[in-house]
Amino acid sequence: MVLEQEVVSLDKISALAKRRGFVYGSSEIYGGISGLWDYGPLGVELKNNIKRLWWRATVHLREDVVGLDAALIMPPAVFVASGHVENFKDPLVECRACKHRFRADDIEGSICPNCGGKLGEARRFNTMFQTHVGPVADDAALAYLRPETAQGTFVNFKNVQQTTAMRIPFGIAQIGKSFRNEITTGNFIFRVREFEQMELEFFVRPGDDDRWFDFWRNERMRWWTDDVGIRPQNLRIRDHEESELSHYSKQTSDFEYNYPFGWKELEGVADRTDFDLKAHIAGSGQDLSYFDDQTQERYVPYVIEPAAGVERAFLVVISDAYSEEQTGPKEGDRRTVLRLKPQLAPFKVAVFPLVRNKPDIVDAARSIYATLKPHFPVAWDDIGNTGKRYRRQDEIGTPWCVTVDYQTLEDGTVTVRDRDTMQQTRHPVPELLDLFRDWLGPL
Numbered sequence: 001m002v003l004e005q006e007v008v009s010l011d012k013i014s015a016l017a018k019r020r021g022f023v024y025g026s027s028e029i030y031g032g033i034s035g036l037w038d039y040g041p042l043g044v045e046l047k048n049n050i051k052r053l054w055w056r057a058t059v060h061l062r063e064d065v066v067g068l069d070a071a072l073i074m075p076p077a078v079f080v081a082s083g084h085v086e087n088f089k090d091p092l093v094e095c096r097a098c099k100h101r102f103r104a105d106d107i108e109g110s111i112c113p114n115c116g117g118k119l120g121e122a123r124r125f126n127t128m129f130q131t132h133v134g135p136v137a138d139d140a141a142l143a144y145l146r147p148e149t150a151q152g153t154f155v156n157f158k159n160v161q162q163t164t165a166m167r168i169p170f171g172i173a174q175i176g177k178s179f180r181n182e183i184t185t186g187n188f189i190f191r192v193r194e195f196e197q198m199e200l201e202f203f204v205r206p207g208d209d210d211r212w213f214d215f216w217r218n219e220r221m222r223w224w225t226d227d228v229g230i231r232p233q234n235l236r237i238r239d240h241e242e243s244e245l246s247h248y249s250k251q252t253s254d255f256e257y258n259y260p261f262g263w264k265e266l267e268g269v270a271d272r273t274d275f276d277l278k279a280h281i282a283g284s285g286q287d288l289s290y291f292d293d294q295t296q297e298r299y300v301p302y303v304i305e306p307a308a309g310v311e312r313a314f315l316v317v318i319s320d321a322y323s324e325e326q327t328g329p330k331e332g333d334r335r336t337v338l339r340l341k342p343q344l345a346p347f348k349v350a351v352f353p354l355v356r357n358k359p360d361i362v363d364a365a366r367s368i369y370a371t372l373k374p375h376f377p378v379a380w381d382d383i384g385n386t387g388k389r390y391r392r393q394d395e396i397g398t399p400w401c402v403t404v405d406y407q408t409l410e411d412g413t414v415t416v417r418d419r420d421t422m423q424q425t426r427h428p429v430p431e432l433l434d435l436f437r438d439w440l441g442p443l
């Protein structure tokens with residue numbers, strides 16, 4: 001009997017993430033700091049794999065997108081022009097008694113959920129982090145940690161267009177950190193204060209924006225389901241009401257996922273119009289218009305922006321892949337398995353010597369490990385019996401386990417066990433590298 005959990009609890013996900021070295025509370029030995037997390041040995045691999053998959057689909061496989069990596073700290077003039085200093089604010093209420101602060105839109109009524117005291121009036125709180133550049137912390141040295149990667153792209157539009165001679169329609173992609181001093185954080189890594197974004201700013205001719213908006217909505221849905229392997233029934237698209245739109249947006253669609261705590265945003269696709277480029281033309285005095293040498297037209301391009309968070313992608317990938325299964329009749333015949341797409345798995349293969357005290361078996365296993373390791377991440381596991389090793393690898397999503405046993409010494413074959421089917425097949429050692437490369441496809 002196989003028992004699959006349809007919706008897993010957030011406690012189980014965060015416990016697994018901690019236990020197996022995916023995610024730790026930040027600065028934990030000093031009591032931690034809210035809304036900040038550190039990614040452990042397996043977490044950094046999974047994060048890098050998500051980002052690589054996005055970069056490959058968005059940049060490397062396309063002719064019309066190039067990449068950028070802009071600075072995280074930017075001068076105030078950028079955010080005055082972009083409207084963030086004026087508009088990047090959330091409504092905040094503070095309890096008059098205990099001084100706890102809440103997002104006003106999370107609270108019903110005027111009573112503090114923490115102490116029952118009376119809440120004050122709502123006021124707007126700017127969620128951008130400030131810092132100072134250089135040794136003097138005065139207003140002249142004020143700078144902001146960017147709240148989205150997009151502004152780094154807009155201020156480089158002219159640089160990139162002129163140095164690459166890209167013709168519209170074309171896009172500039174960025175993956176990088178963004179910072180928001182969120183009033184409240186929570187749901188594990190869902191709402192945090194330091195996070196990474198995978199953002200594409202796709203520049204189009206005014207009037208072509210509706211068509212490209214539809215194109216990118218479809219392409220992003222394809223990526224989540226086909227490339228990342230998210231189950232389509234757990235994803236939906238919700239169009240923003242007029243009142244929800246950001247200050248720069250003409251239309252926005254949220255991609256929502258059915259998280260353990262309900263349907264919430266994973267990615268937004270927005271039609272930012274010519275708002276940002278025009279704002280930076282006005283703010284900087286520079287000409288950021290585009291001249292189309294084929295139609296002899298000059299215009300300020302419109303922008304379609306698919307913007308996803310890496311941490312939310314991480315949470316979605318683990319939640320969607322997590323299952324607990326009964327593998328046999330006995331109570332102990334249970335396993336937790338992460339059915340990750342092989343491209344996303346931290347380790348692609350684990351190699352086991354059946355026993356640790358037989359040098360011929362250990363040497364043969366070591367040699368396989370050394371052959372595979374230059375090509376993709378491989379785990380070595382010689383602790384406990386084979387059943388325990390399978391359980392450990394299942395729990396971190398390793399797609400294949402190779403066991404070197406007594407038969408290997410006789411006929412040069414090994415057992416390859418598949419994570420999802422638990423089927424075991426024997427293969428000659430010299431064929432292993434090609435076999436796994438074939439099963440994995442491009443990484």
Ligand code: GAP
Nearest residue numbers: 148150190191192195266267268307308309312
């Ligand atoms: N440039 C457009 C932009 O930043 P957004 O909807 O505010 O739009 C895009 O953010 C994505 O970034 C979100 O869909 C989410 O995945 C991620 N994100 C935003 N704020 C976040 C936070 N506090 N914690 C984790 N991820 C966040």
